[in-house]
Amino acid sequence: LNTKKQAPTVNSNCCSFEDYKLTTEWLLNQTSHRPKVAVICGSGLGLLANAVNNRQSFRYEDIPNFPVSTIPGHEGCLVFGTIKDQCCVFMQGRVHLYEGYSLCKVTFPVRIFKLLGVETLVVTNASGGICQDYKVGDIMVIKDHINLPGFAGQHPLCGPNDERFGVRFPCMSDAYSKDLRRLALDISSEMGCSDFVREGVYCMVSGPNFETIAEARMLQVLGCDAVGMSTVPEVTVAKHCGIRVFGLSLITNKVSLDYSREEMVNHEDVLLTGKMRAEFLQKLVATLIIRCNHQEQ
């Protein structure tokens, strides 16, 4: 009698191991770069990849199985190259749940990075500041996150677990590397920029609308310092498969917590703030990449 339980077919597990393998092999055949660090660039932050030398770039639509960005500020290019002697790969733009992608597709690139041999993932995003001390243009080193869609079952690891990537019940209490957080704060201080670099908790909402005031107040009570529409699924999948994670969130707007406030947030302003902090962010990420291997894992 076969007692092995039949795994349910669920939407969230739309990619098979063969899909991941096919994409990885395609990339390995196209490039001789073998990155150890991957960077995901958030809204308006694709210019972080400008630090890369010996570039080789692929459009997402040309990579088999790769999800394609549909949002302005997400160029949709996978850029391989080097920063000093560190081989790295940058995603210029990501895809989001609200674009209609399953979380399996949203996190597809992370598992490709794993199979390519990536050991460290740097995630970046644009977010709204909930913490009252935060100002537009501040950079928040992500200390921890709240997976709000995950509470409602929108979780990238729902569905049959593939042990080739990780365990069924991964620990998330140390999702963001303490060593890399400390390194980023040291680099910021060396650059004389500590006054606008903070550490805090990022909360993911599904979007695409920005928060109502009542929702923003609820997030404040929950302990969120910043709110955005990405990152958490990628971090969860990276941590599941043993990739070390570091996260940066650019505060592009202050979230309204007050009914008398008349400012309205929009995506164009989010992208503009990215441009304002481009130079600093690029230097911070590049220096972190150069120095990250000298840190304990």
Ligand SMILES: O=P(O)(O)O[C@@H]1C[C@H](O)[C@@H](CO)O1
């Ligand atoms: O990809 P990220 O999280 O940086 O994008 C943020 C959240 C929304 O996608 C968009 C709103 O302006 O920017």
Ligand code: HPA
């Ligand atoms: O205020 C925001 N809310 C959610 N996502 C965001 N991304 C940039 N700003 C915001």
